[in-house]
Amino acid sequence: xxxxxxxxxxxxxxxxxxxxxxxxxxxxxxxxxxxxxxxxxxxxxxxxxxxxxxxxxxxxxxxxxxxxxxxxxxxxxxxxxxxxxxxxxxxxxxxxxxxxxxxxxxxxxxxxxxxxxxxxxxxxxxxxxxxxxxxxxxxxxxxxxxxxxxxxxxxxxxxxxxxxxxxxxxxxxxxxxxxxxxxxxxxxxxxxxxxxxxxxxxxxxxxxxxxxxxxxxxxxxxxxxxxxxxxxxxxxxxxxxxxxxxxxxxxxxxxxxxxxxxxxxxxxxxxxxxxxxxxxxxxxxxxxxxxxxxxxxxxxxxxxxxxxxxxxxxxxxxxxxxxxxxxxxxxxxxxxxxxxxxxxxxxxxxxxxxxxxxxxxxxxxxxxxxxxxxxxxxxxxxxxxxxxxxxxxxxxxxxxxxxxxx
Amino acid sequence: xxxxxxxxxxxxxxxxxxxxxxxxxxxxxxxxxxxxxxxxxxxxxxxxxxxxxxxxxxxxxxxxxxxxxxxxxxxxxxxxxxxxxxxxxxxxxxxxxxxxxxxxxxxxxxxxxxxxxxxxxxxxxxxxxxxxxxxxxxxxxxxxxxxxxxxxxxxxxxxxxxxxxxxxxxxxxxxxxxxxxxxxxxxxxxxxxxxxxxxxxxxxxxxxxxxxxxxxxxxxxxxxxxxxxxxxxxxxxxxxxxxxxxxxxxxxxxxxxxxxxxxxxxxxxxxxxxxxxxxxxxxxxxxxxxxxxxxxxxxxxxxxxxxxxxxxxxxxxxxxxxxxxxxxxxxxxxxxxxxxxxxxxxxxxxxxxxxxxxxxxxxxxxxxxxxxxxxxxxxxxxxxxxxxxxxxxxxxxxxxxxxxxx
DNA sequence: ACAGTTTCCCGTAAATGC
DNA sequence: TGCATTTACGGGAAACTG
Numbered sequence: 001x002x003x004x005x006x007x008x009x010x011x012x013x014x015x016x017x018x019x020x021x022x023x024x025x026x027x028x029x030x031x032x033x034x035x036x037x038x039x040x041x042x043x044x045x046x047x048x049x050x051x052x053x054x055x056x057x058x059x060x061x062x063x064x065x066x067x068x069x070x071x072x073x074x075x076x077x078x079x080x081x082x083x084x085x086x087x088x089x090x091x092x093x094x095x096x097x098x099x100x101x102x103x104x105x106x107x108x109x110x111x112x113x114x115x116x117x118x119x120x121x122x123x124x125x126x127x128x129x130x131x132x133x134x135x136x137x138x139x140x141x142x143x144x145x146x147x148x149x150x151x152x153x154x155x156x157x158x159x160x161x162x163x164x165x166x167x168x169x170x171x172x173x174x175x176x177x178x179x180x181x182x183x184x185x186x187x188x189x190x191x192x193x194x195x196x197x198x199x200x201x202x203x204x205x206x207x208x209x210x211x212x213x214x215x216x217x218x219x220x221x222x223x224x225x226x227x228x229x230x231x232x233x234x235x236x237x238x239x240x241x242x243x244x245x246x247x248x249x250x251x252x253x254x255x256x257x258x259x260x261x262x263x264x265x266x267x268x269x270x271x272x273x274x275x276x277x278x279x280x281x282x283x284x285x286x287x288x289x290x291x292x293x294x295x296x297x298x299x300x301x302x303x304x305x306x307x308x309x310x311x312x313x314x315x316x317x318x319x320x321x322x323x324x325x326x327x328x329x330x331x332x333x334x335x336x337x338x339x340x341x342x343x344x345x346x347x348x349x350x351x352x353x354x355x356x357x358x359x360x361x362x363x364x365x366x367x368x369x370x371x372x373x374x375x376x377x378x379x380x381x382x383x384x385x386x387x388x389x390x391x392x393x394x395x396x397x398x399x400x401x402x403x404x405x406x
Numbered sequence: 407x408x409x410x411x412x413x414x415x416x417x418x419x420x421x422x423x424x425x426x427x428x429x430x431x432x433x434x435x436x437x438x439x440x441x442x443x444x445x446x447x448x449x450x451x452x453x454x455x456x457x458x459x460x461x462x463x464x465x466x467x468x469x470x471x472x473x474x475x476x477x478x479x480x481x482x483x484x485x486x487x488x489x490x491x492x493x494x495x496x497x498x499x500x501x502x503x504x505x506x507x508x509x510x511x512x513x514x515x516x517x518x519x520x521x522x523x524x525x526x527x528x529x530x531x532x533x534x535x536x537x538x539x540x541x542x543x544x545x546x547x548x549x550x551x552x553x554x555x556x557x558x559x560x561x562x563x564x565x566x567x568x569x570x571x572x573x574x575x576x577x578x579x580x581x582x583x584x585x586x587x588x589x590x591x592x593x594x595x596x597x598x599x600x601x602x603x604x605x606x607x608x609x610x611x612x613x614x615x616x617x618x619x620x621x622x623x624x625x626x627x628x629x630x631x632x633x634x635x636x637x638x639x640x641x642x643x644x645x646x647x648x649x650x651x652x653x654x655x656x657x658x659x660x661x662x663x664x665x666x667x668x669x670x671x672x673x674x675x676x677x678x679x680x681x682x683x684x685x686x687x688x689x690x691x692x693x694x695x696x697x698x699x700x701x702x703x704x705x706x707x708x709x710x711x712x713x714x715x716x717x718x719x720x721x722x723x724x725x726x727x728x729x730x731x732x733x734x735x736x737x738x739x740x741x742x743x744x745x746x747x748x749x750x751x752x753x754x755x756x757x758x759x760x761x762x763x764x765x766x767x768x769x770x771x772x773x774x775x776x777x778x779x780x781x782x783x784x785x786x787x788x789x790x791x792x793x794x795x796x797x798x799x800x801x802x803x804x805x806x807x808x809x810x811x812x
Numbered sequence: 813a814c815a816g817t818t819t820c821c822c823g824t825a826a827a828t829g830c
Numbered sequence: 831t832g833c834a835t836t837t838a839c840g841g842g843a844a845a846c847t848g
Binding site: 298312313314315316320323324325333335336378379380381382383384385386387388389391 | 787
């Protein structure tokens with residue numbers, strides 16, 4: 001019997017960690033007033049347990065230590081205390097899905113030792129508590145969620161996700177300390193690059209290659225030992241915030257191109273220059289702007305004329321720009337020219353030598369705004385053409401350029 | 407003394423009708439969960455009253471008749487019942503501003519005689535109630551707001567505003583009936599055109615002229631007597647909804663041009679054709695799309711070539727389009743051309759004969775997206791050029807056209 | 813099935829707190 | 831004063847509900 005109780009002690013597990021249904025890519029971030037879902041499973045699926053086990057979620061149970069001592073915010077689970085579910089689902093096994101809970105701040109933040117943590121560095125947990133009798137035995141079974149972060153505005157998502165990633169990578173030790181961020185250990189580049197690549201995989205269905213990672217390494221590692229410190233990673237204008245803007249840009253506008261591998265993305269200006277310089281006129285590549293912190297992408301191309309080699313780049317496209325015109329459309333319609341004269345499209349080959357239509361053809365004219373293919377019943381159809389004044393003189397022999405007059 | 411009581415009975419007035427601060431152009435529309443403001447003034451500003459008068463707002467007081475009988479929704483004033491203000495403000499007079507109230511539905515809509523009114527046809531009122539003694543007299547003074555409409559989503563604003571306009575125009579009779587929309591009287595075109603013009607005046611700082619109104623008359627009046635009936639005005643795809651989309655378009659993107667009178671706007675296709683036909687090649691005018699119910703504007707221009715006259719119109723610009731490129735920029739950058747050949751801008755004179763730069767010059771290059779004038783530090787600046795394939799052959803003698811090659 | 817109505821929640825802006 | 835955090839609420843879409 002005592003063996004049984006021991007077994008049962010670990011019988012309750014969390015099958016799906018707390019996650020906002022509206023933010024499935026980023027579990028363990030909860031927003032006040034926004035519902036989230038947790039699924040709990042009881043492993044010992046004996047008929048005798050059917051309908052006899054009640055599970056109750058509790059926010060930060062037994063951690064008054066962390067809350068009151070450090071002055072963490074405290075929360076209730078709104079719309080939940082009443083809703084204690086029976087653990088039995090028709091499909092298979094003893095499962096309960098809690099899906100109407102939302103965190104709600106208890107007003108009056110307790111004062112205590114302040115560690116100067118930001119709210120996105122406060123780790124919280126949700127425990128699921130069970131009490132039932134079996135064969136005369138009192139069983140108190142608990143399961144605890146992974147440490148999670150509670151925010152109150154979506155502008156906190158990037159920092160919150162940084163915390164979740166960091167703490168999940170490093171707190172493999174059993175008693176996960178909710179004060180983890182009082183003194184968070186550093187990460188090796190090996191660990192961080194892994195996680196970053198996963199982010200791109202999950203958002204854009206393609207991870208980061210060696211070249212991209214090596215460029216990123218320089219952005220993240222500032223320590224001779226090759227370690228990344230939380231204080232740098234999480235600070236206001238950190239490389240992570242920059243990366244997160246790019247992830248968002250990809251998610252909204254560039255999934256196709258990123259998945260196809262058409263976006264080199266992480267290349268320094270210098271390396272861009274070096275790569276393009278030895279290529280044919282009209283070779284271009286796509287790289288993320290390093291200065292724009294909201295995520296932006298630019299097209300760099302090479303041009304050889306009169307024995308000189310120039311590498312140019314267009315003003316980076318932001319999310320706003322890309323909702324007006326898609327990147328493939330931009331590439332196919334792009335024109336440069338001199339005032340009142342011949343214009344041409346300087347973009348011919350995606351680096352190293354892929355004809356642009358091969359790489360982007362299938363995505364042309366799918367913009368949502370103007371230049372879509374919908375019927376216009378009597379109206380003259382409009383296309384938005386990105387245009388620049390030619391940064392240099394037109395190539396002497398037009399060559400394969402499609403010349404055209406505007 | 408009884409004279410005094412009579413005087414005092416009307417001493418409480420509503421100085422500013424209920425209005426959401428976020429929607430000042432549309433008073434008397436309240437949204438559940440959104441705060442609104444009401445200002446109340448006590449006219450008899452005697453020193454003896456200072457600080458002794460308490461005013462309390464009550465939703466739908468004494469109108470159980472309307473609520474329970476017809477099954478109107480019932481509301482409380484959230485965050486207010488506790489907050490009964492004293493009527494005394496330093497500035498001048500006895501004034502109280504209630505600004506933290508928000509309507510909140512009482513759940514369980516009472517069943518009763520259903521008149522099949524929509525929620526935006528339910529009229530409600532807020533009463534401000536005072537009880538105080540003066541010189542031994544019990545004074546019960548009340549002031550009542552104009553009838554208002556409560557919505558729960560911004561997608562109900564257009565219909566709600568239709569109700570507010572209609573009921574304020576017609577219920578000049580004293581006991582304003584909250585069941586007004588059970589059998590709302592019709593409006594004369596005279597009355598409606600007045601109100602419509604006011605809408606444009608308040609949103610775009612310019613009313614409607616005779617020509618515009620005469621075009622609108624045909625859209626609204628479908629009755630031989632020249633009356634407009636509520637059932638037509640308020641139905642789902644009514645002319646009002648169309649107009650409201652245009653008001654929104656003006657508010658967001660076209661205030662300048664509308665104020666300047668550069669937008670003819672309400673002209674039928676036929677009349678556009680007639681007007682332009684006898685004008686010089688390159689004359690254009692701006693008119694609102696009659697088919698797009700979200701508000702859209704198109705440019706129509708005339709072209710005489712080879713003895714034939716053509717009037718063309720570009721695909722209408724929607725709100726989305728106009729956030730990518732402003733209308734003035736569109737006009738100055740617009741190009742039409744034949745595949746791989748010369749292009750030109752067919753827009754020269756705003757009807758009747760104003761050179762386009764005179765009308766729009768001061769608004770060029772103020773788009774928020776691309777083609778702005780901000781510095782680009784090293785990047786090649788981008789401009790979005792709206793382009794169309796030429797609907798007809800290029801004009802034989804280029805004339806004053808600015809020719810240019812793309 | 814469906815239309816009117818409400819809820820949900822992101823994203824931005826503004827307000828608040830410290 | 832500036833930064834961190836929270837609130838506000840439009841807008842679009844999903845969910846609800848008769």
